[in-house]
Amino acid sequence: MARWESGTQERLQRAALDLFAEHGYDGVTVAQIAAHAGLTERTFFRWFADKREVLFRGQEEFEQAFLTGMTAAPDGDAMSLAMAGLAGGAAPFTAERHPWARARQRAIDAHPALRERELLKLSALATALTGALTDRGVGPVPAALAAESAVVVFRTAFTAWIAGDGARPFAEVQAEVLAELHALLAAARA
Amino acid sequence: MARWESGTQERLQRAALDLFAEHGYDGVTVAQIAAHAGLTERTFFRWFADKREVLFRGQEEFEQAFLTGMTAAPDGDAMSLAMAGLAGGAAPFTAERHPWARARQRAIDAHPALRERELLKLSALATALTGALTDRGVGPVPAALAAESAVVVFRTAFTAWIAGDGARPFAEVQAEVLAELHALLAAARA
Structure with a gap:
């Protein structure tokens, strides 16, 4: 898993998927994804335009x-x-x-x-x-x-x-x- | 064309397609479709839930x-x-x-x-x-x-x-x- 977690983008994607699995896509906010990854919302938006892009980038x-x-x-x-x-x-x-x-x-x-x-x-x-x-x-x-x-x-x-x-x-x-x-x-x- | 125009549904569909071809789908209202077919808007909504259904019924x-x-x-x-x-x-x-x-x-x-x-x-x-x-x-x-x-x-x-x-x-x-x-x-x- 080390390489999977190496980049900021991957950390955010992994955090998002963990949360989607637990709460459903609609039940998760960008703020929660960022927090779960130990990052700020601002960092999230440096990598992804919106929540959906986490899946479709x-x-x-x-x-x-x-x-x-x-x-x-x-x-x-x-x-x-x-x-x-x-x-x-x-x-x-x-x-x-x-x-x-x-x-x-x-x-x-x-x-x-x-x-x-x-x-x-x-x-x-x-x-x-x-x-x-x-x-x-x-x-x-x-x-x-x-x-x-x-x-x-x-x-x-x-x-x-x-x-x-x-x-x-x-x-x-x-x-x-x-x-x-x-x-x-x-x-x-x- | 006689059979094609025989029913009210077909008349409305034909009117809609004529108008879509001329003005584009977004440029046409249900009221215009009904008028072009010589029918009322009320009749339109007896046959179709909305404009899109004209194409996807x-x-x-x-x-x-x-x-x-x-x-x-x-x-x-x-x-x-x-x-x-x-x-x-x-x-x-x-x-x-x-x-x-x-x-x-x-x-x-x-x-x-x-x-x-x-x-x-x-x-x-x-x-x-x-x-x-x-x-x-x-x-x-x-x-x-x-x-x-x-x-x-x-x-x-x-x-x-x-x-x-x-x-x-x-x-x-x-x-x-x-x-x-x-x-x-x-x-x-x-």
Whole structure:
């Protein structure tokens, strides 16, 4: 846990998740988060615009990990490019981040407005991936299908990963989910 | 157009879409919609709780079409069941509904809050389909994958269908998109 607590941002995020778990998202104030982290409200607002941002900070980095994975991949079919994006997107989800990812998702799942925000985040990811694929010369329909399917695989894998204890690498869980999608479609074709 | 205009609800919806196209969703009041339809505001509120409902009424029927399609299908693999759901979901999108579907989508695409609402609607559909699949004995991961993939196919097909002139049946466009998804995944596996 040492590294997780190393930065001020992480201390505030951890304090917030502890309090959300105990009192619910709506039952916690920024002042309480700051106090729980042993910091001032002023420090909180140096790091986060508001309480919600504690959970949703880093959308750009999140998307960028997928896009970087795709950029690094050689030209190929739409789905192979999308899979390279998935591999890149998996990178930030290390075993060390597992407790945070799980606690964050619990807070989100417990709150309809936060679930909507999460949905928008994943929709924005699909849009970004679709754009990156069309930039690589993929037609609009296969680009949308490959990007949206990649996001479906990511979401499903993420749910499975946080349900576990974090011992299995996220990339491995994701590869398994992708294989399952292949198998499902192959079975239906037969 | 005769049948489209036959009911009061349809008259109000058509009037609303005409006005949204001209003045934007935010630039139109319920009073203006009612007047444009030659009806009173009181009549409007007998049919719709608010202006937004003009665009989003019928979520239950929308989901039910998919669920009915799935219920009618014999037991089978997850993706075949989801595909039966897709076939059921396509049924309401007749050539007659094409102008309405297109005008409605234009209004939604032009407005971020309406786009979010549409996203929630499709997310609720995926949740309903996942539940129906698990009720049929499908495991949670394949159920989520098949349901979410079906929604991706529906969305992509819908976008393609409303971009056209409505001459091609929606079910045909959807079958083509599904075949494309199959091909994409098969290519990536190779």
